[in-house]
Amino acid sequence: MTDFLVIAFTILVAGVIAVPIASRLGLGSVLGYLLAGMAISPLLIAMNVNIEQLQVFAEFGVVMMLFLVGLELEPKKLWAMRGRLLGLGGGQVLLTLLALAAIAMFDGQPWQTALGIGMVLSLSSTAIIIQTLSEKGLLKSEGGEASFSVLLFQDVAVIPFLAIIPLLAVPELAAATSQIAGHGDGAHGAGWTVTQNMPAWLAGIVTLAAVAAVAVIGNYLTRPIFRFIASAQLRELFTAAGLVFVIGIALMMTFVGLSPALGTFLAGVVLANSEYRHELESDVAPFKGLLLGLFFVTVGAGIDFGLAAEKYDEVLFWAAIVIAVKVLVLLGIASIAGLRRQSRWLFSLSLAQAGEFAFVLIAFAVANFVFDSELADLLLLVVALTMLVTPLLFIIYDKFIAPAFSKGGEREADFIDEDNSVIIAGRGRVGGIVDRMLQSAGFATTVIDYDSSHLEAVRKLGYRTYFGDATRPDLLHAAGIENAKLLVVALDEREQIDKLVKYAVKNFPHLHITARAVDRGHVYELWSYGCRDIIRETYDASLRMGRSAFEALGMDRQQAVAMTEAFEEMDRSSMQEVAELYDADIPWSENEPMLEMMKGFKAKWDPILREQMDEIIKRGR
Known part of the structure; x- marks a missing residue:
């Protein structure tokens, strides 16, 4: 039993030490585990372990x-x-x-x-x-x-x-x-x-x-x-x-x-x-x-x-x-x-x-x-x-x-012959819906996307989309970003979103930037870059599901909408103050001042939110 515990302890310690180091160096967890095994190999041999x-x-x-x-x-x-x-x-x-x-x-x-x-x-x-x-x-x-x-x-x-x-x-x-x-x-x-x-x-x-x-x-x-x-x-x-x-x-x-x-x-x-x-x-x-x-x-x-x-x-x-x-x-x-x-x-x-x-x-x-x-x-x-x-x-x-x-080495970017007030980076699940909404209201858009196979499909449906990497400065200039009023960042990859937001915020202070965030931590990160209009990609869908859950539990539509709005207002009210404490060099889950503020907001707002919910339920009776 002792031998088994020693072997298990040795392997676990090696993994716990090597993997975080490898991950921080950008090597990935797999190489971390492999290096951990190489490091403890002499020790396992000395213990007569049958590898x-x-x-x-x-x-x-x-x-x-x-x-x-x-x-x-x-x-x-x-x-x-x-x-x-x-x-x-x-x-x-x-x-x-x-x-x-x-x-x-x-x-x-x-x-x-x-x-x-x-x-x-x-x-x-x-x-x-x-x-x-x-x-x-x-x-x-x-x-x-x-x-x-x-x-x-x-x-x-x-x-x-x-x-x-x-x-x-x-x-x-x-x-x-x-x-x-x-x-x-x-x-x-x-x-x-x-x-x-x-x-x-x-x-x-x-x-x-x-x-x-x-x-x-x-x-x-x-x-x-x-x-x-x-x-x-x-x-x-x-x-x-x-x-x-x-x-x-x-x-x-x-x-x-x-x-x-x-x-x-x-x-x-x-x-x-x-x-x-x-x-x-x-x-x-x-x-x-x-x-x-x-x-x-x-x-x-x-x-x-x-x-x-x-x-x-x-x-x-x-x-x-x-x-x-x-x-x-x-x-x-x-x-x-x-x-x-x-x-x-x-x-x-x-x-x-x-x-x-x-x-x-x-x-x-x-x-x-x-x-x-x-x-x-x-x-x-x-x-x-x-x-x-x-x-x-x-x-x-x-x-x-x-x-x-x-940088465009795969295929030459399309020549952009439009100069519209709205530029949309990415025409996937998110950007496609935004584009359709704006066009239906009469706003002309310049849409740039890097997925050539997807672009061919949407072009057949009559939507004009330009092929290219929207993070490239020369392509953004060709699209008229100097004169644009709105940039919608709806790219899929987090690194690409960050890259584009950083560039746009730094070089075009007049431009309104609406950016897609993949999660709450990404919201804080984009806020630290200077973006002030950030949409969590699953947030609105989650609110709608919560509203449907209220209705399924017996609330009428008006009550469910009011309760959802109360939760949303409370959730958003603390985001800005918490975002101000974000530090890009520290994972937000390890940022102690940030976590303390979040705990404080939770202790303060949860009872108030509960009172608001109870009041909405009473009014509906």
Whole structure:
């Protein structure tokens, strides 16, 4: 028990120290966990910790992550992605596999081993990519969705890879059965499956039956089971039931030789429309975060520095080859698929590493006489190194590629031949409605947006919108910002909003700026830049929902409107004073003077607001 506590304490301390430092340096949490693992590796070795076994446990974080991703995808949306799944995913896996296999054969490997190397290294890291894209808010972008499509296909591709690898056995390696078997019994071995001794046709039927069982369980059994558990009104019991569901599905998939991550992803998709979706999401997410962090720590700790120092030239060569081949293949596929240039680079750089399933396939290939132990150890180092490099590739994208395209390098901005009093930056969900409202009242607008595919659609509807980056000073001058009366900042990305507001406030003091804020903290930040007309993007919708809630509870429309207005007036009354204490160098949740003022306002205004609400209710009776 003491040994377990010491190990847990060591890993947690390393993560708690390394991740905040890495995040503050702009390196991201993934690289923080990897560096934490590398730092405590000697200590874990000294304590005789079996890192491979720890990694097998930690890989369940990937399983949980895909379950949560599945909860965000409705079956209709998944079906709509089928073209990208086959085109982008299939193309990437096939072309990368063949290219790396050809290089391995040129390096002197037998064709069977070369093909195995191609399979192992063609896959990418679902854990790193989805975690990083989510942190950066890029998962829903064009490049992020394309990357997600490829990752889904790769998870499915693991299944035929596991079926093909035993057919690639190299006769010369089969003679070393005892040594190979010993290596293959490690933590990453394929394990026992129900289908391993079945004929191919029967194994296929059993596999399909398992997938069908996931759909049946998700559609018909989860609701009555969770309804029964919810009746006990014990939160921890619901959490336990959620874990039982995820672990049970993963176990069933493992028994039929499928990827547990794929099985739980399908379960998540089935439950995407369930009324228990959000409850499951909130219950499973903390376990996912901890296990995913542990997984990255074990990857860092599992690096064999002795072997890496001895064969650094081979490791660096193969790591560079893997990244270069993948980037080239992905750029080609992205061009054919019509991804925009900025999205192409995000797509290509994010998928350039080898993935966590490589650990499984390498051990499986050793156990089936496709790799010898020396090659397996080398490939493990290559996989780990490419995973370590991935956060650096994202930094290259953030610091060099994205800013280059934001300056107009992707496509020339449209020539603006209007000089209107209103300029709208962004014609998405928010800017589009503002534009329609103003035009319906007879106000001429100049609308600038950077999403070319979206612009083509709105132009077909008769709305004139100019392509370009609205944060570019030259484009704003072309739009006549010197003479404009109003600038509506309705961009999607927070950094772009901040950049445009700062520039406009500093250079055009006469201009009225109405800016979109993503949350309350962003309101304070925009206020500190000098913007005085700030609209929280979800605020009005939340007020309308609150008003509807009042009506649903028996208030008439007049009462509900009055109560909503009383709350809004009270909420807004303190915003300006609190915003004056905002400090851009300190997160607002850690700004003590600001928090104290907010607490003071809450203590002062809550009783007054309650009196106002009671008075409104009395008048309505």
